[in-house]
Amino acid sequence: MRTRVLRLLRRPWTAAVAAVALVVSVLVAMPASGAAAAACRVDYGVDAWAGGYTARVRITNLGPAVSDWRLTWTYTGDQQVTSAWNATVTQTGASVVAVDAGWNGAVSTGGTAEFGLQGTWRSADPAPDDFALNGTSCGDGGTPTATPTTSPTAPPTTPPPTTPPPAAECGDAVICSGFEDQAGPEPSGDWRFTAPDCQGTGTAAVDSAVSHAGGRSLRVDGRAGYCNHAFVAHTADLSSVGPVMYVRMWVRHTTALPTSHVTFVSMPDSAQGGRALRVGGQNGALQWNRESDDATLPAQSPAGVALSRPLPTDGWQCLRVAIDTSAAGLDTWLGDEQVPGLHADGVPTQDVDQQWLTRGTAPRPTALRLGWESYATGDDTVWFDDVAVGSAPIGC
Numbered sequence: 001m002r003t004r005v006l007r008l009l010r011r012p013w014t015a016a017v018a019a020v021a022l023v024v025s026v027l028v029a030m031p032a033s034g035a036a037a038a039a040c041r042v043d044y045g046v047d048a049w050a051g052g053y054t055a056r057v058r059i060t061n062l063g064p065a066v067s068d069w070r071l072t073w074t075y076t077g078d079q080q081v082t083s084a085w086n087a088t089v090t091q092t093g094a095s096v097v098a099v100d101a102g103w104n105g106a107v108s109t110g111g112t113a114e115f116g117l118q119g120t121w122r123s124a125d126p127a128p129d130d131f132a133l134n135g136t137s138c139g140d141g142g143t144p145t146a147t148p149t150t151s152p153t154a155p156p157t158t159p160p161p162t163t164p165p166p167a168a169e170c171g172d173a174v175i176c177s178g179f180e181d182q183a184g185p186e187p188s189g190d191w192r193f194t195a196p197d198c199q200g201t202g203t204a205a206v207d208s209a210v211s212h213a214g215g216r217s218l219r220v221d222g223r224a225g226y227c228n229h230a231f232v233a234h235t236a237d238l239s240s241v242g243p244v245m246y247v248r249m250w251v252r253h254t255t256a257l258p259t260s261h262v263t264f265v266s267m268p269d270s271a272q273g274g275r276a277l278r279v280g281g282q283n284g285a286l287q288w289n290r291e292s293d294d295a296t297l298p299a300q301s302p303a304g305v306a307l308s309r310p311l312p313t314d315g316w317q318c319l320r321v322a323i324d325t326s327a328a329g330l331d332t333w334l335g336d337e338q339v340p341g342l343h344a345d346g347v348p349t350q351d352v353d354q355q356w357l358t359r360g361t362a363p364r365p366t367a368l369r370l371g372w373e374s375y376a377t378g379d380d381t382v383w384f385d386d387v388a389v390g391s392a393p394i395g396c
């Protein structure tokens with residue numbers, strides 16, 4: 001199928017899978033007269049953990065403008081590429097070839113193109129070498145240098161989105177709300193309070209003191225305890241949005257995601273008989289959850305959780321998702337960067353989506369609900385603003 005858009009909790013196992021970030025920069029001085037000019041500069045940033053890695057690759061074109069590009073390199077360890085975004089990446093032995101995705105093929109002199117990949121390794125994950133752009137070397141074959149960019153226990157840097165970032169406007173989105181039409185403290189108009197299964201002590205209100213943009217937002221004071229649901233649902237019928245449904249919202253919350261399972265976005269899914277497709281957290285990191293069989297994305301293993309991200313507290317975060325309603329595909333972005341553990345592309349990946357893909361039926365969300373649902377511990381106050389849902393990508 002097509003890939004479309006969409007504070008890790010400290011545990012005893014964290015040290016074994018903590019991400020190690022490094023950046024490799026390949027750049028040589030302009031050669032002496034008569035020598036061939038370097039074709040490019042390559043910045044290869046890697047986030048590695050026990051047995052796996054993601055890499056963010058930036059090409060700077062030092063030669064004439066190109067209408068398409070092909071970057072090659074050689075791995076010096078036993079790395080194996082398993083997936084990629086913004087490029088088609090293939091590997092034969094230690095040799096790797098990355099070809100542009102079409103929309104990002106044109107690169108002017110001095111311009112850049114970026115793509116990302118994910119892979120595995122068993123015994124060694126050193127820096128690659130022999131980068132070449134369209135057959136011309138990017139350097140003199142010297143060994144690249146590696147420089148740590150974060151502490152060894154920092155979570156991996158997220159790779160970039162799989163499509164060009166669109167404009168931040170809602171366009172012709174079915175839902176486009178900054179809650180500015182709310183006249184009082186109670187949600188009204190297109191937004192209605194709901195407790196889908198059972199109601200506890202959680203509350204929801206229109207907040208005129210805290211907002212991302214404009215003067216209002218939706219505030220939900222979520223409470224811990226099983227079946228303590230407090231949501232605000234939009235009245236729009238989303239059953240015809242697609243074939244890919246894009247959701248964008250700004251979220252702000254006050255308490256780090258807990259170890260136990262919580263939900264803050266709930267979408268009734270007709271493919272599950274109306275049970276919810278849910279976005280929330282577990283083990284301190286963001287996750288997808290399917291109510292019908294309790295499948296999670298990523299898998300709740302140490303390696304799976306390490307591929308997700310925490311939802312930062314005390315600041316507005318742009319959360320975007322893409323749900324393929326014609327296949328079992330999902331993508332998720334925090335800001336403009338894709339979360340590798342929250343990506344399902346139809347090909348099972350260990351510790352990511354092998355559990356999620358046991359159900360082959362594509363999701364078909366019919367409505368959007370924002371709020372808080374706790375299944376054990378986890379009080380939180382959450383704000384939502386600038387919410388949009390449509391059939392085209394919606395930027396931050």
